[in-house]
Amino acid sequence: MGTIIGAGASMLREDDVSTIGSGAEATTADVDFDVVVVGAGFAGMYLLHRLRGLGLSARVIEAGADVGGTWYWNRYPGARCDIQSVDYSYSFDPELDETWKWTEKYAPQPEILRYAQHVADKHDLRRDIQFSTRVESAVWDESTSRWQLRTSDGRTITSRFYVMATGCLSMPKEVDIAGTDRFAGEVYFTSRWPHEGVDLSGKRVGVIGTGSSAIQSIPIMAAEAAQLTVFQRTPNFSMPANNGPIPQEKLDALAKGRPQYREAARWSGAGVTVEISTTSALAVSEEERLAKYEDVWEHGGIIQAINSYMDNLVNPAANELLCEFVRNKIRATVNDPETAEALCPKTFPIGTKRLCVDTGYYETFNRPNVRLVDLREHPIASITETGVDLVDESLEFDVIVFATGFDAMTGAIVGVDITGRDGLTLKQAWSEGPKTYLGLMAAGFPNLFMITGPGSPSVLSNMMVSIEQHVDWIADCIDQLRADGLSTIEPTPAAVDGWVQHVNDYANITLMPQANSWYMGANVPGKPRVFLPYAGGVDRYRTICNEVVADDYLGFERRGPDGQRRNDGVVRRVQPDVQLMLEAMAGMNLPTMDSMSAAEAREFSNAIAAQRAPGPDVGEIVDGVLPGAAGDLTYRLYRPASPGPHPIVVYFHGGGWVLGSHDSDDPLCRDLCVRSDAILVSVDYRHAPEARFPAAADDAFAATQWIAENAAALGGIPGDLAVAGWSAGGNLAAIVSQLARDAGGPRIVGQLLLTPVTDCDFSRASYTENADGYVLTTPLMHWFWNHYADPEDRTSPKASPIRAETLADLPPAMIVTCEFDPLRDEGAAYAEALAAAGVPVRHLPCRGQIHTSLPAVDMLLSGVPIRAEMAAAIRGFFTANVPA
Numbered sequence: 001m002g003t004i005i006g007a008g009a010s011m012l013r014e015d016d017v018s019t020i021g022s023g024a025e026a027t028t029a030d031v032d033f034d035v036v037v038v039g040a041g042f043a044g045m046y047l048l049h050r051l052r053g054l055g056l057s058a059r060v061i062e063a064g065a066d067v068g069g070t071w072y073w074n075r076y077p078g079a080r081c082d083i084q085s086v087d088y089s090y091s092f093d094p095e096l097d098e099t100w101k102w103t104e105k106y107a108p109q110p111e112i113l114r115y116a117q118h119v120a121d122k123h124d125l126r127r128d129i130q131f132s133t134r135v136e137s138a139v140w141d142e143s144t145s146r147w148q149l150r151t152s153d154g155r156t157i158t159s160r161f162y163v164m165a166t167g168c169l170s171m172p173k174e175v176d177i178a179g180t181d182r183f184a185g186e187v188y189f190t191s192r193w194p195h196e197g198v199d200l201s202g203k204r205v206g207v208i209g210t211g212s213s214a215i216q217s218i219p220i221m222a223a224e225a226a227q228l229t230v231f232q233r234t235p236n237f238s239m240p241a242n243n244g245p246i247p248q249e250k251l252d253a254l255a256k257g258r259p260q261y262r263e264a265a266r267w268s269g270a271g272v273t274v275e276i277s278t279t280s281a282l283a284v285s286e287e288e289r290l291a292k293y294e295d296v297w298e299h300g301g302i303i304q305a306i307n308s309y310m311d312n313l314v315n316p317a318a319n320e321l322l323c324e325f326v327r328n329k330i331r332a333t334v335n336d337p338e339t340a341e342a343l344c345p346k347t348f349p350i351g352t353k354r355l356c357v358d359t360g361y362y363e364t365f366n367r368p369n370v371r372l373v374d375l376r377e378h379p380i381a382s383i384t385e386t387g388v389d390l391v392d393e394s395l396e397f398d399v400i401v402f403a404t405g406f407d408a409m410t411g412a413i414v415g416v417d418i419t420g421r422d423g424l425t426l427k428q429a430w431s432e433g434p435k436t437y438l439g440l441m442a443a444g445f446p447n448l449f450m451i452t453g454p455g456s457p458s459v460l461s462n463m464m465v466s467i468e469q470h471v472d473w474i475a476d477c478i479d480q481l482r483a484d485g486l487s488t489i490e491p492t493p494a495a496v497d498g499w500v501q502h503v504n505d506y507a508n509i510t511l512m513p514q515a516n517s518w519y520m521g522a523n524v525p526g527k528p529r530v531f532l533p534y535a536g537g538v539d540r541y542r543t544i545c546n547e548v549v550a551d552d553y554l555g556f557e558r559r560g561p562d563g564q565r566r567n568d569g570v571v572r573r574v575q576p577d578v579q580l581m582l583e584a585m586a587g588m589n590l591p592t593m594d595s596m597s598a599a600e601a602r603e604f605s606n607a608i609a610a611q612r613a614p615g616p617d618v619g620e621i622v623d624g625v626l627p628g629a630a631g632d633l634t635y636r637l638y639r640p641a642s643p644g645p646h647p648i649v650v651y652f653h654g655g656g657w658v659l660g661s662h663d664s665d666d667p668l669c670r671d672l673c674v675r676s677d678a679i680l681v682s683v684d685y686r687h688a689p690e691a692r693f694p695a696a697a698d699d700a701f702a703a704t705q706w707i708a709e710n711a712a713a714l715g716g717i718p719g720d721l722a723v724a725g726w727s728a729g730g731n732l733a734a735i736v737s738q739l740a741r742d743a744g745g746p747r748i749v750g751q752l753l754l755t756p757v758t759d760c761d762f763s764r765a766s767y768t769e770n771a772d773g774y775v776l777t778t779p780l781m782h783w784f785w786n787h788y789a790d791p792e793d794r795t796s797p798k799a800s801p802i803r804a805e806t807l808a809d810l811p812p813a814m815i816v817t818c819e820f821d822p823l824r825d826e827g828a829a830y831a832e833a834l835a836a837a838g839v840p841v842r843h844l845p846c847r848g849q850i851h852t853s854l855p856a857v858d859m860l861l862s863g864v865p866i867r868a869e870m871a872a873a874i875r876g877f878f879t880a881n882v883p884a
């Protein structure tokens with residue numbers, strides 16, 4: 001045990017140490033620990049406390065001279081938190097929670113730093129922290145299964161586990177303005193403000209940058225300086241802090257039960273309990289909306305503002321309403337209209353960059369000693385010995401303050417030269433953007449953990465809550481490894497890829513990627529543009545992390561002297577918005593349709609349909625009646641707004657031949673009509689069990705014939721038709737294509753088959769893999785078939801089109817299948833069979849989607865690109881007769 005510091009407390013078992021061969025490290029390492037933690041901010045401090053509690057030997061290495069991290073370094077005037085202090089504080093120590101009293105709603109930096117120091121004193125943390133030391137490199141030593149760290153004092157430290165608690169906003173961004181080092185006056189960075197403070201009185205001060213730090217400090221600097229010039233590249237949205245005493249309702253909530261209050265925050269979306277709206281900003285009157293915004297402006301904070309309406313961060317139109325409200329506040333505050341307009345953000349949706357909180361920021365621009373320089377109009381040519389040269393003006397300063405932000409989320413991590421397994425460096429591994437599993441670990445870097453790393457909620461949340469969650473997860477993980485006699489853990493490449501995909505999927509259903517923000521790495525030249533934090537929320541993220549553990553560390557490989565445990569897998573494969581829909585449905589405890597009679601099931605599905613989003617407006621809707629195979633059928637015609645005549649698509653609704661009607665896929669028909677600029681005629685057909693096989697197919701074909709004959713009267717282009725349908729409707733569209741081919745008309749130029757029923761065979765893998773849990777279940781498919789067709793009829797091509805004698809000479813097809821759908825494999829099989837028969841076919845498999853995703857227009861943002869492709873296919877049918 002020679003190299004193990006605090007050997008009595010070490011987690012390592014005797015056999016473990018001997019297996020790993022600690023003799024080698026004794027000659028190279030100055031000291032060895034179970035865990036080395038980099039950074040003594042709130043994350044590193046709490047982790048040290050937890051590790052000690054587990055009896056592990058731990059050392060924290062910190063570049064600063066004391067604890068506090070962010071609050072140690074960022075001492076600029078006006079620095080304070082933007083999450084209320086009663087929330088932005090540790091919850092792990094109830095005694096601390098009870099005894100520490102915050103003086104203000106948003107505590108200033110000195111008070112938050114004192115809090116960090118108080119925690120360090122209370123838990124005697126400093127004795128295991130090495131201050132004023134940087135970790136410069138870290139190399140994984142495969143032979144000893146340990147990390148070898150080199151520090152700025154020239155020492156080498158080894159450790160079994162290595163944790164980057166280096167902070168998301170701790171690495172200042174390099175200034176990318178020419179001539180920065182030429183300036184002969186005083187230069188300050190908000191992120192490295194001198195401890196003794198700065199006297200700005202009587203001085204001409206230039207501030208470069210208008211991010212959060214600038215917005216907090218500018219009002220205070222303006223009050224002190226003789227002149228203050230603010231150089232702004234991109235204006236930011238800021239709202240008033242309304243700072244003051246801690247609100248009574250917070251105090252009341254805490255008094256009612258502090259543990260419950262803290263627990264609620266842990267299970268909230270952003271780590272703070274706020275009211276979450278379930279209303280669209282577009283669904284209320286302007287008066288009601290403005291009153292809500294006004295209330296948030298006067299009393300709320302950034303998280304309340306974002307959550308004021310449910311679609312603020314997902315719907316551009318809803319977002320723009322809030323943007324304009326804030327812009328109007330700016331216009332009403334700033335006297336000079338030109339300056340006001342320059343301060344109004346117009347190039348990104350609100351909330352897609354961190355919303356700022358200020359005290360008198362916009363008012364400051366009414367001071368006679370303050371000037372705003374809009375760098376979009378007057379770019380900086382260079383910094384000179386005496387000031388700043390714009391392209392059209394020279395300005396002189398005594399002081400320049402850089403408030404230029406951080407290389408966020410990844411800067412401090414890749415700031416250490418980290419080399420993992422097989423010589424792979426983290427910089428190489430992340431050259432296209434960070435790739436992590438859960439924001440906690442990276443593949444190829446065993447036993448390296450990150451706290452609030454990229455791919456976790458981190459900067460989109462109250463960081464205290466996210467820090468505590470990560471620390472607890474990591475400490476528990478190390479403890480579990482010890483209990484299991486294992487010594488290393490790392491994620492599998494598949495788990496990492498799956499998580500990166502999930503993080504991107506989440507970002508892509510929000511407006512977040514639309515801003516050139518530091519969330520996207522866009523503030524640092526050359527940094528890959530990827531959305532860095534996890535937008536799914538603290539609550540969902542915590543659920544996932546817990547699930548991974550409960551599922552025997554899904555996605556991780558763990559090794560030890562006794563062997564290897566690899567539990568490969570992807571923790572979230574369903575699209576995030578589909579998952580939300582499934583969760584909402586699960587919460588409703590809905591009955592299963594296959595337990596109902598056909599009449600009950602119809603009533604039930606009509607009730608569900610009544611609650612859906614309506615879909616876009618089309619030029620005209622005409623309801624009518626046409627002759628079917630055995631009586632009249634209703635239809636609904638959707639006409640585009642553009643001048644006709646238009647190509648016609650005959651559309652067949654879904655519903656397992658039992659449910660639905662000519663208007664039951666209304667939102668999808670509207671959407672396809674608008675996107676493809678074609679007429680859609682959605683036709684009803686007789687339903688089972690009242691009219692069993694082949695009634696639906698006969699009606700579908702009769703309706704198609706009638707529409708072909710009456711195309712001109714319907715406003716369509718005569719001659720060519722396409723057919724389309726979803727689910728059982730896809731089955732009918734495929735069958736109509738075959739019947740038309742065999743009958744020599746009508747001429748069908750394309751078939752768009754959306755998750756179609758093509759076969760009566762239940763043995764394909766998708767039937768077992770997706771038997772339950774994705775709305776359309778295997779039992780429900782049995783129920784549909786039983787209502788529709790006798791077993792001996794099902795193999796007819798008029799029920800199972802894949803069984804046709806030949807599939808040759810059918811119209812070009814686009815077949816869309818969804819990953820989590822019992823019908824997935826029969827759709828894919830039909831695409832393959834058509835292609836084998838020489839039919840031009842495009843198969844679009846939709847990752848993470850379920851059977852009911854495609855018609856869920858305006859409910860699933862992840863469906864938008866799919867519907868765009870479907871519409872492109874329709875256009876392609878009529879222009880080139882080949883699928884798009």
Ligand SMILES: Cc1cc2nc3c(=O)[nH]c(=O)nc-3n(C[C@H](O)[C@H](O)[C@H](O)COP(=O)(O)OP(=O)(O)OC[C@H]3O[C@@H](n4cnc5c(N)ncnc54)[C@H](O)[C@@H]3O)c2cc1C
Pocket residue numbers: 038039040041042043044061062063064068069070071072074079080081082083088133134135136165166167168169170213412415416451452461462463464467
């Ligand atoms: C001005 C400002 C205001 C903020 N306000 C809020 C707020 O209101 N609410 C909120 O949730 N979040 C806020 N944040 C985010 C804030 O960073 C986190 O809340 C939290 O303080 C982060 O704690 P941490 O321990 O993870 O990282 P940090 O506090 O950043 O600490 C990381 C430490 O690691 C050290 N370090 C880094 N690399 C090395 C190395 N190679 N060797 C040695 N040491 C190293 C750094 O010196 C630093 O002290 C704010 C950030 C800033 C900059």
